[in-house]
Amino acid sequence: MYKSVIRPILFLFDPEKVHHFSFALIKIISKVGLLGLLKPVFTLEDERLEREVFGLKFKNPVGLAAGFDKNAVLYNELSDFGFGFVEIGTLTPKPQDGNPKKRLFRLKADSAIINRMGFNNEGVFEAVERLKNEHRVLIGGNIGKNKVTPNDEAIKDYMICFDALFDYVDYFVVNVSSPNTPGLRELQDKEPLTRLLRELEVTNKKMATDRSVKRRPILLKIAPDLTNNQLLDIIDIVADTKIDGVIATNTTVERKNLKSHGLLLEEAGGLSGKPLKDKSTEVIRFLAERSNKAFPIIGVGGIHAPQDALEKLRAGADLVQLWTGFIYEGPILVKKINQAILAEEV
Numbered sequence: 341m342y343k344s345v346i347r348p349i350l351f352l353f354d355p356e357k358v359h360h361f362s363f364a365l366i367k368i369i370s371k372v373g374l375l376g377l378l379k380p381v382f383t384l385e386d387e388r389l390e391r392e393v394f395g396l397k398f399k400n401p402v403g404l405a406a407g408f409d410k411n412a413v414l415y416n417e418l419s420d421f422g423f424g425f426v427e428i429g430t431l432t433p434k435p436q437d438g439n440p441k442k443r444l445f446r447l448k449a450d451s452a453i454i455n456r457m458g459f460n461n462e463g464v465f466e467a468v469e470r471l472k473n474e475h476r477v478l479i480g481g482n483i484g485k486n487k488v489t490p491n492d493e494a495i496k497d498y499m500i501c502f503d504a505l506f507d508y509v510d511y512f513v514v515n516v517s518s519p520n521t522p523g524l525r526e527l528q529d530k531e532p533l534t535r536l537l538r539e540l541e542v543t544n545k546k547m548a549t550d551r552s553v554k555r556r557p558i559l560l561k562i563a564p565d566l567t568n569n570q571l572l573d574i575i576d577i578v579a580d581t582k583i584d585g586v587i588a589t590n591t592t593v594e595r596k597n598l599k600s601h602g603l604l605l606e607e608a609g610g611l612s613g614k615p616l617k618d619k620s621t622e623v624i625r626f627l628a629e630r631s632n633k634a635f636p637i638i639g640v641g642g643i644h645a646p647q648d649a650l651e652k653l654r655a656g657a658d659l660v661q662l663w664t665g666f667i668y669e670g671p672i673l674v675k676k677i678n679q680a681i682l683a684e685e686v
Contacts, residue, residue, distance in 0.1 A: 342670030383422040394557040400424035405661035406482035419477035422674035429482030435463035449599040452613030471508035481509035517563040517590040537581040557584035564589035585636035613664040617642025628656025646680030
């Protein structure tokens with residue numbers, strides 16, 4: 341029903357407006373109890389789906405990637421669609437509008453999206469107020485820097501977000517790989533990235549000790565456009581800084597082998613969806629093999645079918661995340677992936 345009736349109607353309208361409309365609709369159907377009634381349609385509860393990764397127990401290995409619920413508005417409601425975890429953000433210390441509109445584009449022929457949102461969010465402290473409510477699902481906090489913050493002061497922004505979210509999220513994701521904040525990907529270079537992650541880990545241990553709680557797992561989200569030498573650097577950095585894992589991958593700036601044509605392909609921004617599938621899977625495989633599976637990997641990029649998720653898990657991912665596939669295929673995709681994982685294990 342979603343792909344044959346609902347999606348064609350939604351795709352008649354501007355993607356960003358549809359996003360806000362969908363959020364409002366989910367809120368409404370949740371408040372009237374309809375989402376709770378539909379929950380069995382979308383969820384699959386089975387102990388065999390549980391995964392323990394970087395010290396956390398996930399009820400299933402399928403999560404929602406950052407960028408969908410930037411401001412921690414719908415994390416509990418989204419859990420009713422069957423996700424094992426929800427990643428909020430990317431959040432920055434100060435609110436920011438992001439890049440000028442129009443900044444979100446569908447490539448329907450490719451089942452893809454180009455976005456240049458630019459870390460639009462209401463700021464970390466607004467999100468914290470919402471996160472003070474009860475959580476029905478594990479929450480990841482994806483953090484970044486404000487656009488106006490120069491790279492040599494970026495650590496301060498990440499520290500502000502880390503400190504604000506520490507008591508309210510289950511793990512952190514350091515986002516230095518979005519192509520939509522000028523200069524951000526320069527922070528992926530070995531020296532600045534090592535310095536940033538080391539300082540975060542020092543703060544992590546100190547806050548955990550001061551509050552008599554466990555430290556929070558820290559993951560690094562990387563771009564799919566890194567060279568093999570850069571990926572080897574990532575492996576070294578993870579070992580050196582002792583962070584907990586990697587999310588592979590963010591969106592790509594490449595525009596190769598696309599069915600779409602015309603002005604759409606000239607739009608700046610990160611490409612997500614089916615065209616990213618193989619590229620992100622190869623990054624996962626490279627990291628897993630070259631590191632001898634030394635750290636957990638969350639696989640994301642181009643998952644539009646259960647088989648796509650299984651490919652990433654076989655390549656070395658411990659968990660997977662959806663974003664564009666959730667939009668194109670609908671919420672039933674989460675359950676289908678979990679069913680396929682169970683069938684694979686039998």
